Amino acid sequence: MFVEQSIIWENVDQYISEQLIRHDPILDDVLANNREEGLPSYDVSPAQGKLLNLLVRMHGSKRILEIGTLGGYSTIWLAQALPSDGKLITLELDPHHTRVAEANLVLALVHEKVEVRVGDALEQLAQMKDDGIEPFDFIFIDADKPNNPNYLKWALDLSHPGTVIIGDNVIREGEVINVNSEDPRVRGVREFFELIANEQRITATAIQTVGSKGYDGFVIGIVQY
Numbered sequence: 001m002f003v004e005q006s007i008i009w010e011n012v013d014q015y016i017s018e019q020l021i022r023h024d025p026i027l028d029d030v031l032a033n034n035r036e037e038g039l040p041s042y043d044v045s046p047a048q049g050k051l052l053n054l055l056v057r058m059h060g061s062k063r064i065l066e067i068g069t070l071g072g073y074s075t076i077w078l079a080q081a082l083p084s085d086g087k088l089i090t091l092e093l094d095p096h097h098t099r100v101a102e103a104n105l106v107l108a109l110v111h112e113k114v115e116v117r118v119g120d121a122l123e124q125l126a127q128m129k130d131d132g133i134e135p136f137d138f139i140f141i142d143a144d145k146p147n148n149p150n151y152l153k154w155a156l157d158l159s160h161p162g163t164v165i166i167g168d169n170v171i172r173e174g175e176v177i178n179v180n181s182e183d184p185r186v187r188g189v190r191e192f193f194e195l196i197a198n199e200q201r202i203t204a205t206a207i208q209t210v211g212s213k214g215y216d217g218f219v220i221g222i223v224q225y
Helices: 001-021 025-036 046-059 072-079 095-107 121-130 145-157 170-177 184-197
Strands: 061-066 085-093 115-117 136-143 164-168 204-212 215-222
Touching: 001 136, 001 204, 001 215, 025 072, 025 095, 046 072, 046 085, 046 164, 046 204, 046 215, 061 072, 061 145, 072 085, 072 095, 072 115, 072 136, 085 121, 095 115, 121 145, 136 145, 145 164, 145 170, 145 184, 170 184, 170 215, 184 204, 184 215
Parallel strands: 061 085, 061 136, 085 115, 136 164
Antiparallel strands: 164 215, 204 215
16 A cells, blocks of 8 residues: 555656756756766755755755755755855765766856865864854755754854754655654654754754655745844
8 A cells, every 4th residue: 555655756746846846858868867977866856856945945055055965956946946046055064966966067057166074074063163154044854864963053153133944854664753763863863852952043844755755745944033
């Protein structure tokens, strides 16, 4: 039954994309490049990418921080929503992923708006704080899930009142409610939820999603201090 339901989810996702999302052959090429270079297929779906794009546009964000670049697919969706004077900094641990992403950003003609920083994200976030970097308007957290609580702490330090913070992959096929899970990704997401629940500086909700990426979801919050 679950397999049949998953097929329906995927077919509906395809229908949504065909009806509402303008086909962009460059984005197809980006995903093809990622596959050819052996990157894992962790990219957001087209519908999710378009959601991120619309949220940036609705919020009027000019400065974006992305934690977790992979091949730059979500980076491109975010960067395409920026105004001409906008800036996006994206953090990636893997040098190979970084090279693929940088090539994809050039292909999508958004490379002048995007700076890819390679290395441990927590170290880079600390360095940005030490450097007194200007706060970000929009922060997308989509990296290793065990570190989600640490990424949230840094996101709050690098934000301002009104900053939107989004965390991806927070439902984990429903495993997020499993208090006995030994999966470090699930435990990281649960700690992420608990931190938000007890953090006065952010108000948030979570949205469950189904589609080509399976059963998962986003946390969406706004900084309010």
